[in-house]
Every structure is written in structure tokens, then in C-alpha cells.
Amino acid sequence: MADRPEGWEARGKPPTLFRRFEFTRYSETREFLDALAAVTEETGVHPQNINFGTTYVNITLEAAEGEEPGDGEWSLATRINALLPPGN
Amino acid sequence: MADRPEGWEARGKPPTLFRRFEFTRYSETREFLDALAAVTEETGVHPQNINFGTTYVNITLEAAEGEEPGDGEWSLATRINALLPPGN
Numbered sequence: 001m002a003d004r005p006e007g008w009e010a011r012g013k014p015p016t017l018f019r020r021f022e023f024t025r026y027s028e029t030r031e032f033l034d035a036l037a038a039v040t041e042e043t044g045v046h047p048q049n050i051n052f053g054t055t056y057v058n059i060t061l062e063a064a065e066g067e068e069p070g071d072g073e074w075s076l077a078t079r080i081n082a083l084l085p086p087g088n
Numbered sequence: 089m090a091d092r093p094e095g096w097e098a099r100g101k102p103p104t105l106f107r108r109f110e111f112t113r114y115s116e117t118r119e120f121l122d123a124l125a126a127v128t129e130e131t132g133v134h135p136q137n138i139n140f141g142t143t144y145v146n147i148t149l150e151a152a153e154g155e156e157p158g159d160g161e162w163s164l165a166t167r168i169n170a171l172l173p174p175g176n
Contacts, residue, residue: 026128026134030125030129033125037118037121040114041118046114046141046142047141048141049139049140049141050139050140050141051137051138051139051140052137052138052139053134053135053136053137053138054134
């Protein structure tokens with residue numbers, strides 16, 4: 001796929017989509033997490049796992065059980081990328 | 089220590105404090121995460137790692153570098169327990 005969103009990779013079998021986001025300070029991490037929660041609530045689609053510390057957020061998206069990640073997951077990944085402040 | 093907060097265990101070497109919280113639905117998970125963020129912002133103490141999905145939150149607290157978890161970490165663990173709705 002030529003238009004896969006930047007920074008995401010497929011991992012595992014069946015694959016999940018994974019990306020690590022890094023930030024300079026906690027306030028940026030917090031803003032990103034809050035924006036991510038708003039997307040989750042709006043779409044009703046929940047990442048399989050979100051793992052964060054002071055200056056990083058790791059996100060794993062999974063497809064429906066037994067399926068490969070499809071347009072829905074890639075589209076969510078693209079939308080999550082768009083939450084980043086310019087320059088990240 | 090007789091008064092260690094319920095559900096937390098020391099893990100690793102040097103030990104971190106760890107507890108898994110489980111919820112029935114995402115709205116409960118979300119409320120817990122929001123309350124946890126408020127405590128983090130008020131205290132300025134950041135858990136080393138928070139790992140969550142739709143209905144669980146795993147929290148790891150670490151001591152200052154090279155030290156064992158002390159009163160500060162146990163006290164934060166107690167405070168986090170107090171964020172749970174009654175009955176959890």
C-alpha cells in the first residue's frame with residue numbers, strides 16, 4: 001500500500017498495527033492522549049492497547065478477530081497521526 | 089509492611105510497584121484514567137508506565153533511580169486505589 005500512514009508497522013500473526021510516538025514533555029503527551037480518547041469516543045473503535053509513560057505513547061491496533069488489518073485500521077492509524085502537533 | 093495498599097505487588101530488581109485494575113466497561117476505564125491524570129498533574133509524580141485497553145489499566149510505579157520503592161510510592165499506590173469506584 002503506497003498510502004500507509006507514516007510510522008506504523010504491522011507486527012505479529014495475525015498482524016496488529018503498531019506505532020510509538022515520542023514527545024518532549026508530559027504536557028504534549030497528555031494533549032495527545034486526550035485527543036486520542038476523543039477519537040476513541042467518537043468512533044467507538046478502541047485500540048487494543050495503549051502503553052504510555054511521561055514522554056511516549058505506544059499504540060497497538062488490531063483487526064477484527066482472525067482478520068488482517070484492513071482499511072478501517074489503516075484509516076484509524078492515519079487519523080491518529082493527524083493528532084500530532086505539526087513538526088512531530 | 090502491614091498497611092500496604094491492596095492489590096499492589098513489588099516486581100523486579102530494584103522493585104517497581106505494579107497493579108492491574110479491571111473494569112466492566114470502557115466508561116469506567118476512562119473515568120479511572122482521567123482521575124489518574126488529575127492525580128499525576130496535582131502531584132507531579134508520574135507512573136513509570138500505564139498500559140491500558142478497553143477494560144483494564146496496568147500501572148507500574150518506580151522509585152527514584154537505584155532506590156527501593158519507599159513511602160512516596162506506597163502512598164501514591166494508596167491514593168490510586170482510592171480513585172476506584174466503591175465495589176471495585
